[in-house]
Amino acid sequence: MKYKIDEIINVTVSSIVPYGVFVNADYGYTGLIHISEITGGYVKDISKYFKKGNIVEAKIIGIDEKEKHLSLSTKDIMFDQIISEDSNLEEEGMGFEQLRDKLPEWIDITKKELENSK
DSSP, rough: OOOTTTTTEEEEEEEEEETEEEOOOGGGGGEEEEOOOOOOSOOGGGGTTTTOEEEEEEEEEEEEETEEEEEEEEEEHHHHHHHHHOHHHHHHOOHHHHHHHHHHHHHHHHHHHHHHHH
């Protein structure tokens, strides 16, 4: 089985290091989700997003076939999960007005998370 760029796959978190998350994928592949590819925002503590043994969805952004290693991202996926968890946006449909209206709420949530992580 060959993986493809932009394919979304399930991977299992094998370890967490200060610069990212190492994962295991199918077919003997390993991967790395670099800290800059976790979300679109600042990540202070990776363990708030991942735990060893978690199965997570990740998008393939690079492939080293020789080493059977994948470069992965959860940026778009994490954003999609936040949006899909917000029932108001699902009911009203996704548009710029809904995003503009929700932005202050998302900023407040992020500020509180940052304050609590200090």
